[in-house]
Amino acid sequence: MMLRKRAWDMMRDDFPVVQEDASLAEAIRVMRKSMVEDPDSQVVVVRTKSGKLKGAINLWKLFKAVKKSVLKDENLKVDGNVDWDQQFANACLICTQMRLDDYLITDPPILKPNEPILLVLDLFIKSRRDWALVVEGDRVMGVVYVTDVYREMTRDMVQVF
Template identity: 35%
Template sequence: MLLRTRAWDIVREEFPVLRESSSLADAMRELNAVSDSGCLCALVMDDNSRLKGAVSMWDTVRFMEDNLLRGDALRGLDENRFEQMYVNACKVAGSTSVKDVMDTSPTVVAPDEPLLVVLEDFVKKGRSYAVVKEGPRVLGVIMIADIFKEISGQIVCHG
């Protein structure tokens, strides 16, 4: 089944799109809005709708961690001081461009790629998403949950 199922069979055609000039705070708002759907990334496009990269939930969490957890900064920290550090990190996120934190070489697969090859690409790059492109045109994204659903569905049916 993993060889017969293709990327186009499970591609998500709805996903957030950002511009390189969007702030990381904008990315967080967009990702928060789609988090219940299981979408883990937003694609970053230039003004001509060409793919420039992707920003994932992990990228945003890592950014916040880098700005909050410097060394032992939280040990013995009182709540008020932490709140101020958090506010400052949010301000930095608002002034940081997605192009400064985005993945500029996301996993890209063709729509006719077998799911087994897509899975291999996920594992090789250690990503939780892949972009499905046909030539220069982005068709959609595939999330690790989409692949898991396909694989686990087969196990449930045959197990």
């Protein structure tokens, strides 16, 4: 039964999206809101103004951006007495001005809706990512996470044992 599963069987069709002109802070806000409903959510799809896929930004890229903005102040590395609340406020301000382009994954792992589960798993292994976009034509239909594949694979395994 497991080998009959396709990407569209496992994909999540409700995923966070921002336009290409959104700030980094907006991407963070959209991902955080998505995580309330779906704690596994870790990818924001970035679309052009015409609605086509421009790329994606994942949790790790957001961490790098926030780290870069928080650690921008050289005083953090020199002085042990840091007002972390003020530093965080400064970082938030910097994030609102940072562009997504600097952190955008322009070649995200892509699956076709009818690709079987073993090809999905193979893509995760080859791309070294734990997510992939399900795309048909120019349209992003959903996101598949490695946790979704794991659940599908182990569902049948648990029933056998």
